[in-house]
Amino acid sequence: MAYVITDACISCGACESECPVEAISEGDGKYEINPDLCIDCGSCADTCPNEAIEQG
Numbered sequence: 001m002a003y004v005i006t007d008a009c010i011s012c013g014a015c016e017s018e019c020p021v022e023a024i025s026e027g028d029g030k031y032e033i034n035p036d037l038c039i040d041c042g043s044c045a046d047t048c049p050n051e052a053i054e055q056g
Helices: 014-018 043-047
Strands: 003-005 024-026 031-033 053-055
Touching: 003 031, 003 043, 014 024, 014 043, 043 053
Parallel strands: none
Antiparallel strands: 003 053, 024 031
16 A cells, blocks of 8 residues: 555655655645655655555
């Protein structure tokens, strides 16, 4: 399953630059992961300083 960004997101943008398939974009109040593009690599979760990304 694709990774998801929880409400703990502080919109720092660290995850967006780490995504190798550009599945992360700035959403309404937090960043969002497009589940159709996500390849479940976990790079975003490893980068998140707030541990706001989890496997969905």
